Amino acid sequence: MKLSFEEIKRKLLLGENVNLECKEAESTIPKSVYESYSAFANTSGGDIVLGVKENKKEVNPEKRFIIQGISNPTKQIEDFWNTLNGNKVNANILIDDDVYTVSADGVVLIIIHVPRASYNLKPVYIGENPYKGTFKRNNEGDYHATEHEVRAMIRDQNPNGNYSAILEHYNMDDIDITTLSSYRQMFKVTNPEHVWNSYDDKEFLRMLGGYAKDRMTGVEGLTVAGLLMFGKGLPIREKFDNILMDYRDESGLSGDMRWSDRLTYDGTWENNLFNFFTIVARKLTSDLKKPFRLENETRIDDTAVHKAVREGFVNLIIHSDYMMDAGVLKVIKKEDGFEFTNPGVLKLPKEEIYLGGNSKARNPKMQTMLRMVGFGDNAGSGFPAILKAWSNNGWVTPELVENTVLNQVCLSLTFEKTAVKNGDKKTAIKNGDKKTATKSEVHIKNIIEFLSTVGEASTAEIAEKIGLKPSRTREILSTLDDVEAIGSNKDRKYILKSK
Structure with missing residues (x-):
C-alpha cells in the first residue's frame, strides 16, 4: 500500500528507523540512495523518502525532519530508474509502482518502496564486488555488511542447502555409534517395514544423506549434515x-x-x-x-x-x-x-x-x-x-x-493468556487475573494516547512506542472497541474510531 503525505508526516514524528530513511535530494538523486536501496533489500525492506532534510543536531523529531520537497521529481525519478537498470547495482527488485510521488500544498516528495529481496537474489549490492558494495540496515541507518554476512547471503542462495557437502577426511570413525544406534531404533519403530532397516550403518547413513561419494572425483565421506547430527563431539568441535x-x-x-x-x-x-x-x-x-x-x-x-x-x-x-x-x-x-x-x-x-x-x-x-x-x-x-x-x-x-x-x-x-477486553475486567479480576487486567489497562491508555497524537500507525509502530512485542500489541488491539483497523493484513494500520 502506498504511503500518503499525511502518513509520511506521522512516520517522521517517530523518526528514522530500520524501515524508514529520509534524504534531502532537492535537485538530484544522492548517491547514498543506492546504499539505502541495498540495505533495505538485504534486511527487511523499507521506504526511502526524498525531499526531507534532516537536522541531526536536533533531538525533537518535529524539528529534526524538515519537509522541503523536490524541485524536479520527474527528472529525478527518470534518473533513478536509469541508474538502477544500469550497472550501478547488481539487481533491480522494484516494480513501477514502488517509485511514486506524493504532494500537499505544492510540496512534492518521492517515495521509493524497497521490498525485502528474495533469498535467492541476495546480496543486493552496489558495483561489481559484493564484499565491498553490500549494505544492511539497523536502527541507526545503513552499514557495510561484514564478510561473514555476505557469505551467509551467498550460501542461502542454494535452494538445496549447503549441508550435503562432503567433508573430506571425515568418515565413519567420526560417527558416534551410540547416537546412530539410538536413531536407528527410533527409525525402526517409526518405519518397521522400511528396507533401510536391513542396511549396515554406512549404507543407512548414505540413504539418509549423512554420507556421500563424489562420482567425479571418487572422494567420499560424511556430509556436513551427517557429522553434525550423529558425529562424535571432538570432530564436530574441530570442524565447527x-x-x-x-x-x-x-x-x-x-x-x-x-x-x-x-x-x-x-x-x-x-x-x-x-x-x-x-x-x-x-x-x-x-x-x-x-x-x-x-x-x-x-x-x-x-x-x-x-x-x-x-x-x-x-x-x-x-x-x-x-x-x-x-x-x-x-x-x-x-x-x-x-x-x-x-x-x-x-x-x-x-x-x-x-x-x-x-x-x-x-x-x-x-x-x-x-x-x-x-x-x-x-x-x-x-x-x-x-x-x-x-x-x-x-x-x-x-x-x-x-x-x-x-x-x-x-x-x-x-503461556500468557490473550489480552483482556475492556468489558471483561471484572471477569478477569474474578478469575484471579487482576494483574493482567491492570497491565492491559495501562497499555490500552498508552495506545489511545499514541493514536490520538499520530492519527494512524502500524502494529510495529505501536508496539515500539508502548514497549511490547508486536504479537502482544496485536492481541490488545483486537479487543479495543475505540480502535479500528484499515488496510489489508500486510499494510494494516490502526486509527481511533470517529465519535
Missing part, C-alpha cells in the same frame, strides 16, 4: 568450533539462581545435534499437562502442545546457519513458556511463515533425518500447527523475532 549448543531451565528459580538445569558441552555427552534434540526435548515437555486419553487401548501422552514445542525445536535445528562466524543454538525453558534462538536470519518473510504452505529449510537433509523418525514436517505446515495449538489454548500468539544485526531468530512461546 564457532557453534555452541545451550539449554537452560530458568523456571522455578529462587534467590540468585540463574538456572535450575543446564545442558551445554561439559565432556559428559557427545554434543551432536541429535543428542541435543532428544535430551532437551524430553526436558522441555516433561512438565506439560498430559490428559488421560486412549487410542486403540493404548494411552496417548502426546498433545498438540507437546508437538508444537518439539516443532519449535525442530525449526531451530533445520533453520540454523552452522557456518556463521559465531552462533549459539539456545533453548530456554521459562516459567511461562519457551524461547528457541538460532543463528541465521529468516529465508522467508515472516508473513509467509505465519501463513504456512511453504518450507525453505536451510538444512533440508537434517529436516529429512528428523522427519523420518516423526519429528517436524517439510510441507510448510509446522509453524501453523504451533499457532493453532497456542490459539486453541487461548495463549498469546507465538512471536518470531528476527534480529538482522545479531543475525539470529528467536521464537517465543508463552
Whole structure:
C-alpha cells in the first residue's frame, strides 16, 4: 500500500528507523540512495523518502525532519530508474509502482518502496564486488555488511542447502555409534517395514544423506549434515568450533539462581545435534499437562502442545546457519513458556511463515533425518500447527523475532493468556487475573494516547512506542472497541474510531 503525505508526516514524528530513511535530494538523486536501496533489500525492506532534510543536531523529531520537497521529481525519478537498470547495482527488485510521488500544498516528495529481496537474489549490492558494495540496515541507518554476512547471503542462495557437502577426511570413525544406534531404533519403530532397516550403518547413513561419494572425483565421506547430527563431539568441535549448543531451565528459580538445569558441552555427552534434540526435548515437555486419553487401548501422552514445542525445536535445528562466524543454538525453558534462538536470519518473510504452505529449510537433509523418525514436517505446515495449538489454548500468539544485526531468530512461546477486553475486567479480576487486567489497562491508555497524537500507525509502530512485542500489541488491539483497523493484513494500520 502506498504511503500518503499525511502518513509520511506521522512516520517522521517517530523518526528514522530500520524501515524508514529520509534524504534531502532537492535537485538530484544522492548517491547514498543506492546504499539505502541495498540495505533495505538485504534486511527487511523499507521506504526511502526524498525531499526531507534532516537536522541531526536536533533531538525533537518535529524539528529534526524538515519537509522541503523536490524541485524536479520527474527528472529525478527518470534518473533513478536509469541508474538502477544500469550497472550501478547488481539487481533491480522494484516494480513501477514502488517509485511514486506524493504532494500537499505544492510540496512534492518521492517515495521509493524497497521490498525485502528474495533469498535467492541476495546480496543486493552496489558495483561489481559484493564484499565491498553490500549494505544492511539497523536502527541507526545503513552499514557495510561484514564478510561473514555476505557469505551467509551467498550460501542461502542454494535452494538445496549447503549441508550435503562432503567433508573430506571425515568418515565413519567420526560417527558416534551410540547416537546412530539410538536413531536407528527410533527409525525402526517409526518405519518397521522400511528396507533401510536391513542396511549396515554406512549404507543407512548414505540413504539418509549423512554420507556421500563424489562420482567425479571418487572422494567420499560424511556430509556436513551427517557429522553434525550423529558425529562424535571432538570432530564436530574441530570442524565447527564457532557453534555452541545451550539449554537452560530458568523456571522455578529462587534467590540468585540463574538456572535450575543446564545442558551445554561439559565432556559428559557427545554434543551432536541429535543428542541435543532428544535430551532437551524430553526436558522441555516433561512438565506439560498430559490428559488421560486412549487410542486403540493404548494411552496417548502426546498433545498438540507437546508437538508444537518439539516443532519449535525442530525449526531451530533445520533453520540454523552452522557456518556463521559465531552462533549459539539456545533453548530456554521459562516459567511461562519457551524461547528457541538460532543463528541465521529468516529465508522467508515472516508473513509467509505465519501463513504456512511453504518450507525453505536451510538444512533440508537434517529436516529429512528428523522427519523420518516423526519429528517436524517439510510441507510448510509446522509453524501453523504451533499457532493453532497456542490459539486453541487461548495463549498469546507465538512471536518470531528476527534480529538482522545479531543475525539470529528467536521464537517465543508463552503461556500468557490473550489480552483482556475492556468489558471483561471484572471477569478477569474474578478469575484471579487482576494483574493482567491492570497491565492491559495501562497499555490500552498508552495506545489511545499514541493514536490520538499520530492519527494512524502500524502494529510495529505501536508496539515500539508502548514497549511490547508486536504479537502482544496485536492481541490488545483486537479487543479495543475505540480502535479500528484499515488496510489489508500486510499494510494494516490502526486509527481511533470517529465519535
